[in-house]
Amino acid sequence: MRAVLLGLGAVGLSLLTLLERTDSPCVPGLNIDIAGVADSSGYLVGKQVIGVHDLVKAKRESSLSFLPGFIEGGRARELIETAEADVVVDCLPTDYSDCSESRECMFTSLKAGRHYVTASKAVMALHMKEALEKAEGNGVLLKFGATVGGGTPFIDFGSRCICPGTVTSLRGVLNGTSNYILTRMAEGLTMQEALSEARQRGIAEADPSNDLSGRDSAAKIVILANWLCGTSLTLHQVRTRGIETLSSGEISEAGRRGKVIKLIASYRSVATVSPEEIDINDRINVSGSLNALSYFTGSGDSFTLSGEGAGGESTARAVLRDLAAVHLEAGPRRTH
Amino acid sequence: MRAVLLGLGAVGLSLLTLLERTDSPCVPGLNIDIAGVADSSGYLVGKQVIGVHDLVKAKRESSLSFLPGFIEGGRARELIETAEADVVVDCLPTDYSDCSESRECMFTSLKAGRHYVTASKAVMALHMKEALEKAEGNGVLLKFGATVGGGTPFIDFGSRCICPGTVTSLRGVLNGTSNYILTRMAEGLTMQEALSEARQRGIAEADPSNDLSGRDSAAKIVILANWLCGTSLTLHQVRTRGIETLSSGEISEAGRRGKVIKLIASYRSVATVSPEEIDINDRINVSGSLNALSYFTGSGDSFTLSGEGAGGESTARAVLRDLAAVHLEAGPRRTH
Numbered sequence: 102m103r104a105v106l107l108g109l110g111a112v113g114l115s116l117l118t119l120l121e122r123t124d125s126p127c128v129p130g131l132n133i134d135i136a137g138v139a140d141s142s143g144y145l146v147g148k149q150v151i152g153v154h155d156l157v158k159a160k161r162e163s164s165l166s167f168l169p170g171f172i173e174g175g176r177a178r179e180l181i182e183t184a185e186a187d188v189v190v191d192c193l194p195t196d197y198s199d200c201s202e203s204r205e206c207m208f209t210s211l212k213a214g215r216h217y218v219t220a221s222k223a224v225m226a227l228h229m230k231e232a233l234e235k236a237e238g239n240g241v242l243l244k245f246g247a248t249v250g251g252g253t254p255f256i257d258f259g260s261r262c263i264c265p266g267t268v269t270s271l272r273g274v275l276n277g278t279s280n281y282i283l284t285r286m287a288e289g290l291t292m293q294e295a296l297s298e299a300r301q302r303g304i305a306e307a308d309p310s311n312d313l314s315g316r317d318s319a320a321k322i323v324i325l326a327n328w329l330c331g332t333s334l335t336l337h338q339v340r341t342r343g344i345e346t347l348s349s350g351e352i353s354e355a356g357r358r359g360k361v362i363k364l365i366a367s368y369r370s371v372a373t374v375s376p377e378e379i380d381i382n383d384r385i386n387v388s389g390s391l392n393a394l395s396y397f398t399g400s401g402d403s404f405t406l407s408g409e410g411a412g413g414e415s416t417a418r419a420v421l422r423d424l425a426a427v428h429l430e431a432g433p434r435r436t437h
Numbered sequence: 438m439r440a441v442l443l444g445l446g447a448v449g450l451s452l453l454t455l456l457e458r459t460d461s462p463c464v465p466g467l468n469i470d471i472a473g474v475a476d477s478s479g480y481l482v483g484k485q486v487i488g489v490h491d492l493v494k495a496k497r498e499s500s501l502s503f504l505p506g507f508i509e510g511g512r513a514r515e516l517i518e519t520a521e522a523d524v525v526v527d528c529l530p531t532d533y534s535d536c537s538e539s540r541e542c543m544f545t546s547l548k549a550g551r552h553y554v555t556a557s558k559a560v561m562a563l564h565m566k567e568a569l570e571k572a573e574g575n576g577v578l579l580k581f582g583a584t585v586g587g588g589t590p591f592i593d594f595g596s597r598c599i600c601p602g603t604v605t606s607l608r609g610v611l612n613g614t615s616n617y618i619l620t621r622m623a624e625g626l627t628m629q630e631a632l633s634e635a636r637q638r639g640i641a642e643a644d645p646s647n648d649l650s651g652r653d654s655a656a657k658i659v660i661l662a663n664w665l666c667g668t669s670l671t672l673h674q675v676r677t678r679g680i681e682t683l684s685s686g687e688i689s690e691a692g693r694r695g696k697v698i699k700l701i702a703s704y705r706s707v708a709t710v711s712p713e714e715i716d717i718n719d720r721i722n723v724s725g726s727l728n729a730l731s732y733f734t735g736s737g738d739s740f741t742l743s744g745e746g747a748g749g750e751s752t753a754r755a756v757l758r759d760l761a762a763v764h765l766e767a768g769p770r771r772t773h
Binding site: 128252253254257258261262263264265381382384386387388391400402403404405406407408409414415418421422425 | 464588589590593594597598599600601717718720722723724727736738739740741742743744745750751754757758761
């Protein structure tokens with residue numbers, strides 16, 4: 102299968118590293134060749150396959166621009182139109198204020214009849230309905246398992262292990278950074294101390310505002326509810342409150358009463374994100390940077406899944422799972 | 438799809454009740470017709486489809502034997518050979534000391550080229566390798582999602598949401614009855630009181646020995662490890678210790694140290710079942726009759742799934758999910 106890769110941040114680079122390993126593919130017979138790659142400085146497109154090893158080395162040591170054929174300042178959209186590829190992999194940075202590049206890439210790709218595997222939340226949280234309709238209309242696959250829960254397959258579990266159309270509500274802890282901060286605050290740190298520590302440990306990004314404001318959680322509950330509960334929500338419809346104003350006092354006070362405060366994202370008729378006090382033995386009470394999600398069905402079943410919610414390599418494995426699904430579902434006719 | 442149903446206990450009867458509801462099937466286009474049904478007294482086989490409503494009514498109000506065509510004392514094996522069916526559904530009672538009937542039914546069915554969906558643990562825990570080989574050799578499907586975790590899709594999650602061949606170890610609470618008893622003992626009840634309560638609430642069976650001895654958990658870890666970790670274990674190879682000899686004193690003593698005692702089934706090179714003291718914030722620390730299982734992969738990911746581990750209706754929904762999978766995987770050529 103020939104792929105174009107957009108974005109060489111933590112996830113994109115981890116994906117290349119996974120592809121470099123001979124033992125990594127999830128599905129026997131799945132072979133992913135890189136037909137083109139774009140980062141913020143430009144793109145590289147190959148008539149022949151581009152060597153993954155060379156890409157990783159160039160990016161780690163200096164820049165793609167030293168590789169022969171690199172088009173400085175070239176736009177991802179052009180790459181998608183030019184490269185001979187079956188699938189486009191979007192590992193572009195998430196930007197809620199302006200996701201126009203991601204959006205342009207996705208719609209260009211779907212229109213061009215290329216499958217699309219994305220780890221970018223913003224476009225999905227803002228234009229999901231349109232994107233799914235376009236994919237269906239053009240007979241291509243759109244996969245977004247890596248947008249929620251990093252390496253933990255919250256999307257796959259909901260669509261592959263629960264009867265379609267039966268999930269009626271969702272409730273979970275969907276942001277690893279804020280959960281890490283709340284966990285450490287419950288252990289006595291101030292928010293500032295907890296945030297510094299999260300940054301040092303590579304859990305929080307340089308700008309953690311999407312995590313602390315609840316926007317990241319809101320995007321995830323939108324994607325989950327739209328996919329599993331049949332809604333057509335966008336990010337703007339989620340009543341969202343973050344953890345910025347929580348004090349250590351409130352958190353330790355809850356602890357004294359045998360409770361914990363968590364940033365809960367939920368969908369039940371309406372979607373909300375808000376700090377909530379929950380029981381310590383609530384199944385979504387996970388600590389550190391873990392994520393957890395409960396799925397409730399109309400027949401009274403409820404399942405809870407938890408796992409690491411972030412990390413470049415885990416998210417890259419989720420992308421790889423989606424590529425494997427494209428390989429299986431699209432069948433040999435559609436892929437090389 | 439034409440099905441033969443073996444066993445009309447809690448699971449079999451719940452399955453019929455689910456089929457009676459017009460809205461129940463998990464997959465659009467999945468239609469399950471009953472071609473034959475067996476209970477402990479004999480069997481009924483229909484040239485035409487047997488009405489589910491009549492079956493449920495007869496079983497609930499008196500006995501199948503009043504239905505026209507019922508063969509008193511007829512054996513399930515004969516039914517499998519006689520009925521025109523695509524799939525056989527095994528909801529027979531689990532008997533570890535003598536699973537010869539279940540075994541005979543399974544192998545007869547596989548040999549006759551009929552898919553097999555089973556909720557019976559004993560045959561799988563004792564003869565799984567042989568059964569899977571026979572199914573493959575005869576080109577039929579063998580599904581056993583309902584043998585582990587009642588309605589919670591532990592098997593499906595492992596095989597559909599994690600890359601094949603990557604699960605290296607498993608650790609969980611897999612028996613609802615013993616977990617309910619341990620939970621209530623931690624709240625101050627004696628084992629006898631907790632067991633009585635579990636019986637009253639329909640959680641414990643009349644004879645709970647397989648639950649308390651750990652044998653039920655052992656069967657489940659065998660099935661999970663064989664399927665997900667590529668082992669060829671049988672029940673006899675699991676070092677098994679139950680909860681019978683635990684005292685309320687030990688349990689409350691653990692509680693004073695912030696720990697809980699759980700009956701843990703695990704596979705990591707070897708399979709064991711034993712009461713263990715775990716942290717209260719361990720992700721497999723679930724209460725009441727819940728089950729939980731952690732999956733560890735070679736790449737360092739770990740996922741934990743939890744949900745109700747028992748109950749006739751939940752287990753019947755797992756059977757229905759497996760029937761839906763047979764319908765999808767076998768394709769229209771193999772099914773009516």
